[in-house]
Amino acid sequence: MSPTSETANGGRRLVIVESPAKAKTIKGYLGPGYVVEASVGHIRDLPSGAAEVPAKYKSEPWARLGVNVDEDFEPLYVVNSDKRDQVRKLKELLADSDELYLATDEDREGEAIAWHLKEVLKPKVPVRRMVFHEITRDAIRQAVNNPRELNQLLVEAQETRRILDRLYGYEVSPVLWKKVMPRLSAGRVQSVATRLVVERERERIAFRSAEYWDLTGTFATVPGGDAFDARLAAVDGRRVAQGRDFGPDGQLRHPGQVEALSEETARALARALADTTFAVRSVESKPYRRSPYAPFRTTTLQQEASRKLGMGAKATMQVAQRLYENGFITYMRTDSTTLSDTAVSAARAQVAQLYGADYLPDRPRVYSSKVKNAQEAHEAIRPSGDRFRTPAETGLRGEQYRLYELIWKRTVASQMKDAVGHSVVVRVGGTSADGRDCEFSATGKVITFHGFLKAYVESVDDPGADVDDRERRLPQVAEGDPLTARAITPDGHATKPPARYTEATLVKELEDREIGRPSTYASIIGTILDRHYVFKKGTALVPSFLSFAVVNLLERHFGRLVDYDFTAKMEDDLDRIATGDAEAVPWLRRFYFGENGQAGAAGLAADAGNGDGDHLGGLKELVTDLGAIDAREISSFPVGDGIVLRVGRYGPYVEAPPEPGAEPGEPGKRSDVPEDLPPDELTVDLAKELLARPSGDFELGTDPASGRPIVARDGRYGPYVTEVLPEDTPKTGKNAVKPRTASLLKSMALDTVTLEDALRLLSLPRVVGVDPESGAEITAQNGRYGPYLKKGTDSRSLATEEQLFTVTLEEALALYAQPKQRGRAAAKPPLKELGEDPVTGRPVVVKDGRFGPYVTDGETNATLRRDDDPETITAERGYELLAEKRAKAPAKKTAKKAAKKAPAKKAPAKKTAAKTAAAKTAAAKTATKKTTAKTTTKKAATKKAATAKTSAARKTTGSGGAAENSTATDPGA
Structure with missing residues (x-):
């Protein structure tokens, strides 16, 4: 039965989704009889500040938290101020509808949004839960015809996460304000992520580099034959030390087991091997086989988009969201690597079509998720539909095209045959002139059938590591073959500190430790960057000194809360609540109050059957006793x-x-x-x-004209000179006096500027003379964009700063006699060339603009952040900035268009209609205020099942459930 036939009798159905883009796409598939509207995300949440707390609750001790910790952690929900008009619109649409379909996303977050919509709209018509993981005509029609009920366990699991994150953030963040710096934040996952980055930097600080040497031999089978390189592997039967043999302290881990060569020893050995006769000692060949990579899930997509496209996790998810909403890919927040039968058939069909039957395995490949408690969606990220569109068929451009292409290639490759070949290890030996036995080793790899590598090759984080399709061919040799050494070269190396995390490797680390949910990693990384706990140097995540202080406090006084294992166990407990194997309220009570006032955070793990039985105070006790924090x-x-x-x-x-x-x-x-x-x-x-370095005020002397002291200072916007006014000088009001101030010229330095220099600077602007034709005064001034002349409203740039003091009236008149340059000035040469953008294919350069340095590909401009140095910025960082800028641009453009069109529709309205609309608006506002004043009823003293608990209607005005740590106004965000 099709959706349109079911509504042919005049029934009307209201379908609510999260975003306008999603609503537009779905409406095109449903047709007449359906009204599709967006909630525009969450419509209610916990209060973001004191102003949002209803008046009757402001005196409650728990009002600051927005959670009644004394009444089973009952949340106080309020309709978001920016969503009240949308809620009013949804209620009006619902009043004219016969059925309500809640079509929010299929994950825990989407389930919570659907529940909040039902609680706020209070529908009197049948309510259906409509779920789908791709936005195609068939998927939408199937979802309409097969609705289900709300999953109350998922709702409660999301609510528990939201309450936990609120308690964590709102209780721990104020401690940071008092002891470190105002306006800081702590969060259940963001604090642990920050600790990981800080610990890696601690390892780099403690690291001591070690120098080691080896030899590279270039050997040929016969004079003039094929040559190959081999590295010294052993001397007198002992393996030659490599970087992995040294510890972070620069010392050998097992000194007696390896031969560590110094520069002197390596050079001497190279000389001793100059005339040595070498021979092949062994040839070991092994078969090589590589199976395809599993289809993308959220974290692997973020990692590959970072490596291949230079896109950060946040930009990747923004672009993926658009692809999903417009029907190009399946849902992008998923832990699953499973493909549906439809997807497998589509992928296999394209393998046969594009690569031929030789690349198609006899049976479909099946992938199972290795992620613990995977539950977000039920299929991997793949092209949508029962026939995959090739990238060229989509009509996409820019980041959307590149990301779709990445997903398409990975999905198709997952259903192709293995890559096969063979790897070879050749060992070459000889005896040096001083009697030392030396053995060299060379490794080769030959791929005889590329299989899935024809379609897709995964990138690696280590730039020195081999990718799967890289071949190293060695000449055909056999044991005993003589070899000629064309060169023996000593090579020096130094061990390197552990690499800093990138967005891709931090995502991988969090997932490997089972901390947080993969769907929230992008927002977590965005939070620690926005809070300035971490900044970027190229693609590397560098912790700030501020983050060291924050992590230091958390480790010493809230150690359990940033313990990696404990945080992972909390995630397990939250998943147990989602499956109905644990209850939320007892769990939250132990976390916040402690069991019997004694067991707190540790009691959570114990309750899960995984704890160590430690007894600590609850969170409330931990944040109350701050006296020990210095x-x-x-x-x-x-x-x-x-x-x-x-x-x-x-x-x-x-x-x-x-x-x-x-x-x-x-x-x-x-x-x-x-x-x-x-x-x-x-x-x-x-x-x-x-x-x-010089600091503070530098007294340069006294201005002989005014008698005021002149000082040089280092200010927020650079060094400058100024005069010091007497203490009784009025600084405000009509008689206020401002001191003369002037920035230092580029040729001046704070510690060398003289009183004479300062007085010259303070004399600006300088009167050059009077234009004899117009009688206008011409002055020389130093501005934000350099030195210039000004005559009335007409200004001309000067070539050098020195001309401020030397330009004559004749020179000024000659400059004004020239035609003024219209439009843009001649383009400045780029500061740095970065290469071709992987998305647009255009050359990317760094330029110096009016508002500072920026990167551009000729079409998109992205300003460099505070942490980016124009001289050292990497190509990958430049691509990432452009990707983020392009990801944001379309949404803003759409919003502006919508805003412009709205008034035009209202223009013809008559005064009577306007009055009626105003009256409706006033009534709606009154109704909203009354609704907001309603409160949450107490839960029953004895609750039965988890389902019954959650489904009890709360009489407050609204709900939360933003992704963990993602609400910007929360200290815990």
Whole structure:
């Protein structure tokens, strides 16, 4: 039965989805009889601030939290202020409908949005839950004809997460405000993610590099024959040390088991092997086989998009969301690698069509998810429909095209044959002139049938690692064959500290540790970047000094909350609630209050049957007893030679030991530390260099004309000179006096500027003369964009800053006599060339613009962030900035168009209609206020099943359930 035939008798159905784009696509598939409208995300949530708490609750001790912790953690929901008009519109549409279909996403978050819609709209017509994982005509029609009921267990699981994150964020964040810096935040997963990044930086700081040497031999089978390289593997039967043999302290892990060559030893050995006769000692051949990669799930898509397209996790999910809403791919928040029978058939059909039957395995390949408690959606991310559109058939462009192509290739490749071939290890031996036996080793790989590699090759995080389709061919040799050494070259190496996390590797680490949900990783990484706990250097995630102080406090005083294993166990418990194997309220009670007032956070793990039985105070007790937290100690880190780095309320700085003879308690010299300095680069030498820099006011002398002192300062926007006004000078009001101020020229330095320089700067603007024709005064001025002349409203740029003081009236008149350049000035040469953008194929360059440096591909411009250096920015970082900018642009454009069109439709309305509409609006506002004033009824003292608990209607105005740690106004976001 088709949807249209069922509504032919005049019945009307209201279908509610989350986004307008999704609504537009679905409406095209449903046709007459259906009204499709968007909720535009969540319509209600926990109060984001005191202003949103209804007046009758403001005096309650739990009002700040928005959760009644004393009444079974009953949440107080309010309709979001920006959603009230949309809720009113939905109610009006519902009043004219015969059925309501809640068609939000198929995951836990979508289930919660559907439940909140039902609670707020209070429908009197039948309500259906409509679910689908792809937006195609067949999938939508099947979803309409096969509705289900709301899954109350999923709703309760999402609500428990939301309450837990609110308690964590709203209780722990204020501790950071008091002890570290205002406006910081803590969160269940974001704090653990920050700790991972900080711990990696600690490892880099503690790392000590080790130098080691080996030899590379270039061998040929016969004089003039094919040559190949082999690396020295053993000397006198002992393996030659490589980087993996050294610990982070720079010392050998097992000194007696390997031969560590110094530079002197390696060079001597190379000389001793110069005339040695070599021979093949062994040839070992093994078959090579590589199976296809599983189809994409959320995290693997984010990782590959980062590696191949330079897109961050957030940009990847934004583009994937658009592809899903417009019907190109299946749902993009999924833990599953399973393909439906329809998808397998579609993929196999394209393999046969595009690559031939030789590449098609006899039986379909089946993939099962390896993610623990995978539950978000029921299929991998793949092209939608029962026939996959090739990228060329989609009509997509830019990031959407590139991401669709990535998903399409991966899906098709997953149903192709293995790649096969063989790998070979050749060992070459010889005896040096000083009698040492040396053995070299060479490894080769030959792929005889590429199989799935014809369609897709996965990228790797380590730039030095081999990708799957890379071949290394060796010449045909046999054991005993003589070889000639064309060259023996000593090679020096140094061990490297562990690589910093990138977005891709941090996502992988969180998933491997089973911390958080894969669907929230993009928002988590976005949060720690927005909070300035982490900044980017190229694609690497670098922790700020601020994050060191935050993690230090959390580890010392909330250690259990940022423990990796404990956080993973909490995730297990939340999943148990989702399956009905655990109850939410007892679990939350132990977390917040502790069991019998004693067992707190540790009791959660114990309840799950996984705990160690520790007994700690609940969260409430932990945040109440702050006396043991020494704010200065938490934010202090020794650098060396008595120098300490401190994280102050206005940023990081280094402090030297007090000078000899200083008063007790008097601090030593201080100097600010650049906020974008990677912590592992703050050495003792650099700290001393920072301390040696001039700081504070430099008294240059007295202005002979005014008698006021002139000082030089280092300000927020660079060094400048200014005059010091007397203390009794009025600074506000009509008689306020502002001091003369001037920025230093580019040729001047703070520690070398003189009083004469300062007075010249303060004399600007300088009167050059009067234009004899117009009588207008011409002045030389120094502006934001450089030196220039001004005559009335007409300005002309000067070539150099020195001309501010030397340009004559004749030179100025000559400049004004030239035609003024219209439009844009001549383009400046790029600061740096980055290469071709993987999305557009256009060359990407770094330019210096009016508002600072930016990257551009000629079509899209993206301003460099505070942490990006134009000189050192990598190509990958440039591509990522452009990808993020392009991902944001279309949504804004659509919003603007919609905003412009709306008034035009209302223009013809008559006054009477306008009055009626105004009256309706006023009535609706009154109704909304009355609804907001309603409160949550107490839950029954004895609750039966988890389903019954959640389904009890709450009499408050609205719900939450934003993705964990994603609400920007929450301290826990």
